[in-house]
């Protein structure tokens with residue numbers, strides 16, 4: 048199976064991006080985690096993306112905050128799908144990173160998830176890999192079924208829970 052790359056702009060992003068790792072581990076998808084900054088290590092970020100396909104990656108997840116150029120820079124240097132995770136910052140609460148990540152020019156797409164949406168980035172990466180992997184596709188379908196069952200269980204118990212209020 049192809050690997051997923053999880054790249055973050057700073058180690059201060061790790062707590063959020065670790066949630067993506069847990070999802071990938073749940074599906075037994077191989078992955079690597081790296082810290083490369085579009086601004087502080089531009090050469091290393093570009094080189095990683097340029098070599099990613101040859102190094103066995105199928106998807107790149109890029110998480111960055113503030114003036115979040117990382118996902119776009121990686122996307123500019125590879126034809127692999129890049130999923131951008133805009134990360135919350137103290138001043139603008141992630142809207143800065145959201146706009147920087149999502150507003151890519153035509154021809155260089157970044158599939159942008161929600162602010163701090165690292166789990167969905169991993170689910171999306173799994174779905175991309177599952178296009179050519181029936182066993183993975185079945186695992187994802189089972190996961191969706193479990194989610195539905197959990198909601199229906201809550202539905203069945205909601206009248207009882209109302210008495211708590």
Ligand code: RP5
Nearest residue numbers: 056057059060111112113134
């Ligand atoms: C971004 O700047 C990083 O992705 C991080 O979210 C933010 C702050 O980085 P540090 O100053 O904590 O290293 O490039």
